[in-house]
Every structure is written in C-alpha cells, then in structure tokens.
Amino acid sequence: MTNEMMEIYDQFHEAAHGKEKMEICRRGWELADQLDSYDDQYFFRYKYINEAAFYDDILEIYTIYPVLLQKHDAYVAVHGSDPNTSHILWAYKWVLENAHEFHQISIEQFERFREDFRIRCIKNGYSLRPYYQYGAYFYSQFDMEKAETCYRNFLKCPHDGLSDCKACERHMEVVYLLRTNQPDKAMERARDLFSRRLTCAEVPDITYAEFIRYDNMCRLKGEAFAEMDIHNLQRNLYYSIDSKKLCIEHIGKLFLSYCFTDKGMALEWFRRNCTYTQQVRNPVFRFEFAIAAMALFKELLSKETYKMRLKKEFVLYREDDEYSPREIYGHFRKMAEEIACKMDARNGNDVFTLILRDVENGF
Numbered sequence: 001m002t003n004e005m006m007e008i009y010d011q012f013h014e015a016a017h018g019k020e021k022m023e024i025c026r027r028g029w030e031l032a033d034q035l036d037s038y039d040d041q042y043f044f045r046y047k048y049i050n051e052a053a054f055y056d057d058i059l060e061i062y063t064i065y066p067v068l069l070q071k072h073d074a075y076v077a078v079h080g081s082d083p084n085t086s087h088i089l090w091a092y093k094w095v096l097e098n099a100h101e102f103h104q105i106s107i108e109q110f111e112r113f114r115e116d117f118r119i120r121c122i123k124n125g126y127s128l129r130p131y132y133q134y135g136a137y138f139y140s141q142f143d144m145e146k147a148e149t150c151y152r153n154f155l156k157c158p159h160d161g162l163s164d165c166k167a168c169e170r171h172m173e174v175v176y177l178l179r180t181n182q183p184d185k186a187m188e189r190a191r192d193l194f195s196r197r198l199t200c201a202e203v204p205d206i207t208y209a210e211f212i213r214y215d216n217m218c219r220l221k222g223e224a225f226a227e228m229d230i231h232n233l234q235r236n237l238y239y240s241i242d243s244k245k246l247c248i249e250h251i252g253k254l255f256l257s258y259c260f261t262d263k264g265m266a267l268e269w270f271r272r273n274c275t276y277t278q279q280v281r282n283p284v285f286r287f288e289f290a291i292a293a294m295a296l297f298k299e300l301l302s303k304e305t306y307k308m309r310l311k312k313e314f315v316l317y318r319e320d321d322e323y324s325p326r327e328i329y330g331h332f333r334k335m336a337e338e339i340a341c342k343m344d345a346r347n348g349n350d351v352f353t354l355i356l357r358d359v360e361n362g363f
Contacts, residue, residue, distance in 0.1 A: 096134035209250035252288030300325035
C-alpha cells in the first residue's frame with residue numbers, strides 16, 4: 001500500500017459520516033483505479049454506498065453500485081471467487097429495497113436488477129427471501145397480485161445470512177400489510193416491535209412512521225384507524241428524529257400528521273425543517289413534505305402575509321420575516337405535482353395524483 005493510500009485510509013476513519021466520508025471514498029477509489037488495486041477499489045466503493053444509504057443520499061448508489069459489481073465480476077473471472085461476495089450482495093439489497101421510491105428507476109430496470117440478484121443468490125447458495133421481500137415492496141404500488149405472490153414466497157423461504165434481522169423482517173411484514181390496507185393484521189404483527197421484544201438499530205422507530213403514514217392516508221379520505229394511538233406514535237417518532245437522530249427520512253410523515261392534530265406543532269415543525277426538500281433527492285420523501293406544507297398553508301391562504309422566522313437557506317427566505325402563504329403553498333404544490341406525475345408515470349397508475357387531490361380538497 002502506498003503512503004498516499006495509507007493517508008486516505010487514515011482520513012476516512014477520522015472523517016464524519018456522510019458527505020465528508022463520501023468525498024474521501026471517491027478519492028480513495030480514484031487512486032485505487034490508478035493502482036489497479038481491487039481490495040481498495042472494493043473498500044472505498046462499498047463504504048461510499050454504505051454512507052449514501054444511511055447518512056446522505058441513497059440515489060447515489062444507483063450510479064456507484066453497478067461499477068462495484070463490474071469490478072467484482074472482473075475479479076471473480078480471474079480468481080474464481082471473491083471473499084467480499086456476501087457484502088456485495090448485501091449492498092445489492094439496498095439497490096432493490098429503495099427502488100420503489102425513485103421514479104428515476106423504471107419498472108424494467110428494477111426487474112433486471114432483481115433477476116440478476118436472483119441468479120447471484122442461487123449461484124452463491126443464498127435463500128431467495130430478500131428477492132421476494134423487495135419484490136413485494138415494489139409491486140405493491142401497482143400490481144397487487146404479483147406483490148401478494150412475492151410476499152407469500154418471502155414467508156416460505158428460509159432465513160439465512162443474507163436475510164435481514166428478525167426485527168427488520170417483521171417491520172417489512174407490517175409495512176406490506178399497511179400498504180395493502182390490512183391495518184388490524186399489521187398492528188398484530190407490530191406488537192412485538194412496539195413492546196421491544198423484537199428490535200434493532202432502526203426498529204421500531206421506522207415502524208412508528210409507517211403507522212403514521214397509514215393514519216395520514218386514512219385522514220385524507222375522512223377516515224381514521226380506531227386502534228391507533230396517534231399521539232403516542234407522534235411522540236415516539238419525534239423523539240427518534242429529534243433526540244436519536246434516526247428516521248430523518250420520515251420528517252414529512254410527521255409534519256402531515258401534525259397538520260391533522262396540532263396546527264401549532266405543524267407550524268413549528270415547518271419552521272425547523274423548511275429546507276428539508278432542498279437537502280434530499282428522494283422523490284417520495286420530498287412529496288410527503290410538500291403535501292404537508294400545502295396542508296398547512298392552505299388554511300392561511302386568506303392572509304396576504306404571515307410573519308414567521310425561517311432559515312436563511314430556505315428558497316423563499318425573506319429578511320423581513322413577512323411571507324406570502326399563497327407563494328409558499330404554490331411552491332410546494334408545484335413540487336408535489338411534478339413528483340406525482342413522474343411517480344404515477346413510472347407506476348402506471350394515479351396513486352400520487354389522487355393523494356395530491358385529497359390534500360387540495362380535503363382540508
């Protein structure tokens with residue numbers, strides 16, 4: 001290992017998570033490519049993907065992971081095997097897991113990713129449990145028959161070293177049941193999570209967010225899920241975001257929930273997070289925040305101006321703190337509509353557009 005490479009490794013281990021580590025990773029693999037050092041090429045690309053998945057912007061994995069996979073395949077072609085295979089397949093799961101949230105990933109691209117993952121699992125002796133798990137996630141948006149088939153096969157496949165932990169898998173079951181409008185079954189499957197008999201780094205924190213999302217969708221239609229203690233779920237998710245620094249991606253879900261139950265808290269949440277959509281590229285998360293902002297400012301449209309102190313980085317920032325509710329509403333409505341059109345075009349339905357219409361008409 002060269003002195004320059006050793007210095008990059010030292011910088012990586014000392015750097016803060018997120019963009020700082022990711023920039024060092026980029027320098028690391030650029031040097032590794034020059035030196036044709038596979039171990040370093042693998043390390044820095046894998047770590048970059050990990051940082052993108054958990055600390056920054058997961059859209060990055062869709063440009064970097066194919067290069068990592070290509071390097072891996074070239075190494076295996078020469079050496080016959082790669083000790084990093086299990087980690088590379090684990091990263092493949094992140095590619096599949098998050099594809100449903102990005103209109104940039106077409107159905108055809110997802111299916112190519114998923115089929116390639118299936119072949120690699122079989123070749124390396126792994127269960128197809130994650131293959132069916134992420135199929136259920138993706139297809140539940142537009143093909144319930146295919147989603148149900150995937151879900152049932154997921155439950156049948158054995159759990160092995162490539163499977164998620166038991167808490168994450170239970171969370172996945174809960175998400176699927178909520179997304180397919182089976183809230184009673186979802187609540188039953190969530191009991192071990194909420195009692196913390198099953199738990200991990202993110203569960204049940206992310207599970208609170210999914211129940212809040214379901215409650216939001218019900219309320220938009222003028223309904224309510226009677227067994228749900230929404231205030232307790234809000235407190236738990238707030239604590240996760242504010243104190244534990246988890247579930248940042250679910251800020252929009254909590255924002256919309258406050259719009260239904262506590263307008264004062266909704267306004268405070270907006271003030272604290274008004275730059276959120278400027279910091280994330282995930283279309284679904286941006287959509288969730290945008291429709292919540294619409295819901296909040298729709299009730300203020302009769303006011304010509306509204307005084308509030310917002311962050312200087314906010315795209316509509318005004319030094320005099322006098323804001324036009326109509327301008328803010330219009331800004332977020334345009335954002336939500338653009339995302340809805342793209343997500344619905346990818347999925348071949350009008351689910352996001354109907355949610356947007358419910359927000360426009362239901363408050």
